[in-house]
Amino acid sequence: MYDVNKLVDKLYEKTTLSKEEWIYLIKNRNDVDKEHLFKLARDRQQEYYGKDVYSRGLIEFSNYCRNNCLYCGIRRDNTNLLRYRLTKDEILECAKEGYRLGYRTIVLQSGEDMHYTDDMICDIVSSIKNLYKDVAITLSIGEKSYESYQKYYDAGADRYLLRHESAVEKHYESLHPKQMSFKGRIKCIKDLKEIGYQVGCGFMVNAPGQKDEYLADEMLFLKEIDPAMVGIGPFIPHKDTPFKNEMAGTLDMTIFLLACIRLSIPSVLLPATTALGTISPIGRELGIKAGANVVMPNLSPVRVRKLYELYDNKICTGDEAAQCIGCLKGRIESVGYNLVSARGDSKNPSYVRR
Numbered sequence: 509m510y511d512v513n514k515l516v517d518k519l520y521e522k523t524t525l526s527k528e529e530w531i532y533l534i535k536n537r538n539d540v541d542k543e544h545l546f547k548l549a550r551d552r553q554q555e556y557y558g559k560d561v562y563s564r565g566l567i568e569f570s571n572y573c574r575n576n577c578l579y580c581g582i583r584r585d586n587t588n589l590l591r592y593r594l595t596k597d598e599i600l601e602c603a604k605e606g607y608r609l610g611y612r613t614i615v616l617q618s619g620e621d622m623h624y625t626d627d628m629i630c631d632i633v634s635s636i637k638n639l640y641k642d643v644a645i646t647l648s649i650g651e652k653s654y655e656s657y658q659k660y661y662d663a664g665a666d667r668y669l670l671r672h673e674s675a676v677e678k679h680y681e682s683l684h685p686k687q688m689s690f691k692g693r694i695k696c697i698k699d700l701k702e703i704g705y706q707v708g709c710g711f712m713v714n715a716p717g718q719k720d721e722y723l724a725d726e727m728l729f730l731k732e733i734d735p736a737m738v739g740i741g742p743f744i745p746h747k748d749t750p751f752k753n754e755m756a757g758t759l760d761m762t763i764f765l766l767a768c769i770r771l772s773i774p775s776v777l778l779p780a781t782t783a784l785g786t787i788s789p790i791g792r793e794l795g796i797k798a799g800a801n802v803v804m805p806n807l808s809p810v811r812v813r814k815l816y817e818l819y820d821n822k823i824c825t826g827d828e829a830a831q832c833i834g835c836l837k838g839r840i841e842s843v844g845y846n847l848v849s850a851r852g853d854s855k856n857p858s859y860v861r862r
């Protein structure tokens with residue numbers, strides 16, 4: 509019906525495809541000339557970001573979570589897990605170390621932990637901003653009210669990561685307990701955009717129940733939301749979750765989708781995720797060669813890293829974890845890119861702080 513390589517060229521030129529074209533391209537991805545696709549994705553990336561790959565220092569400050577997502581290792585019902593919380597001082601200590609190492613974006617991530625009040629979050633955000641004026645702060649702490657998001661923004665938070673997890677309502681519902689709603693999720697993403705955050709959304713590749721047709725909806729959803737960032741990584745089963753026996757996502761599908769996202773939203777910030785590095789020892793390098801341009805090494809204290817296991821066998825949690833930045837720098841240079849420490853804001857003009 510279509511020629512897949514013509515669809516790839518059309519995507520490069522027009523940055524969009526119809527739903528039918530997406531479905532055809534995704535279903536027939538094995539016939540795509542991958543080298544050509546990845547080359548076009550790299551060209552697009554370099555047009556906006558040159559050979560730079562941005563680093564974001566990730567502080568996983570609490571693994572308590574009120575939610576019970578069926579895929580996630582820190583879900584509430586996982587009692588096989590030691591829970592931890594970092595204090596404000598411990599978080600500031602991590603940020604200080606991050607700044608010293610050259611990070612100019614700090615990502616504060618946690619489960620949905622009600623222990624931290626809005627005032628506490630604002631205090632942590634503004635403290636980091638006051639100490640390090642040239643740092644961007646990204647929050648990734650889940651679903652909150654419009655008012656809370658506004659407070660964090662006013663305290664100095666620049667960006668917010670909230671993966672939408674699925675653009676197809678019935679699929680979203682199959683991944684989450686019934687207390688969580690698709691509409692609630694989408695409202696959060698729209699609120700964050702309206703407030704002025706650089707917003708990151710995303711989903712797991714080959715999440716249980718994900719069909720090729722749904723991936724076409726993911727692509728159209730992303731195009732419509734026009735996020736500053738898109739985080740995608742393979743689903744990886746975790747032994748203490750209802751999805752423990754489900755199949756992991758594949759390297760092939762993940763890098764194919766990374767390239768498609770780069771072509772569809774040329775200015776997007778696109779991480780080569782830790783999950784991608786977990787399913788293949790060279791996953792992140794291959795991600796960068798398919799158009800990804802962000803890495804998020806861990807800045808959490810080594811003693812808690814093993815406890816933030818969203819999925820089994822997560823990399824960079826052992827003794828070697830303190831060297832993440834050196835290791836990543838070498839890996840990125842090995843594929844011809846530079847790891848840079850700049851804030852690396854989105855080049856999408858609709859994301860200028862008001």
Ligand code: 5AD
Nearest residue numbers: 579580671742743744746783818819
């Ligand atoms: N495999 C891969 N990614 C996962 N996440 C949560 N659990 C898993 C898993 N088992 C992702 C979710 C979440 C992000 C922080 O990590 O998409 O939004």
Ligand code: FES
Nearest residue numbers: 824828832835836
């Ligand atoms: Fe963490 Fe390589 S990125 S050890």
